[in-house]
Amino acid sequence: MSDCVFCSIVSGQIPTTFLYEDEEIVAFRDINPRAPVHILIIPKKHIPSLAQTSEEDLALLGRMCLVVRQLAEKEGIRLGIFRPITLWPFPYEALGKIGERGKPILTVEMSLGQLVEDIRLSVLGKAPVHLLGHCGGVIPSEEEVFAEAKKILGK
Numbered sequence: 001m002s003d004c005v006f007c008s009i010v011s012g013q014i015p016t017t018f019l020y021e022d023e024e025i026v027a028f029r030d031i032n033p034r035a036p037v038h039i040l041i042i043p044k045k046h047i048p049s050l051a052q053t054s055e056e057d058l059a060l061l062g063r064m065c066l067v068v069r070q071l072a073e074k075e076g077i078r079l080g081i082f083r084p085i086t087l088w089p090f091p092y093e094a095l096g097k098i099g100e101r102g103k104p105i106l107t108v109e110m111s112l113g114q115l116v117e118d119i120r121l122s123v124l125g126k127a128p129v130h131l132l133g134h135c136g137g138v139i140p141s142e143e144e145v146f147a148e149a150k151k152i153l154g155k
């Protein structure tokens with residue numbers, strides 16, 4: 001799309017230094033950072049919004065999550081990502097094993113705490129569980145997740 005700033009960045013019309021690039025994804029620093037670390041990770045394919053993704057984008061979206069973690073590690077933030085495949089039955093056992101490590105868990109959800117209570121039940125107080133949630137269909141951004149992770153980790 002010619003009027004899309006992200007497509008202009010991907011095509012090189014807007015010169016940008018990429019922190020990461022593969023055949024489907026690029027990552028770069030925001031020119032107006034709103035957090036100490038503000039990196040944008042975007043698909044090369046024009047996708048207007050998360051609401052306009054489909055089943056065929058699942059692998060791409062999953063790979064973008066991995067790039068988030070890799071870039072966070074490069075910035076000195078060690079993150080793990082747990083994405084449940086199903087919520088019924090709820091993965092209490094798998095999450096319980098993660099809780100055994102005692103490391104902080106950040107629950108990111110598009111609600112004000114529907115999932116976080118089940119995460120707390122899974123870890124049974126063995127790890128602190130934090131919530132980053134929005135309602136009204138607002139998707140938590142990667143800069144919010146970075147900022148919250150840094151706050152929790154005291155960085």
Ligand SMILES: [Zn+2]
Pocket residue numbers: 001004005006007008045046047
């Ligand atoms: Zn675009």
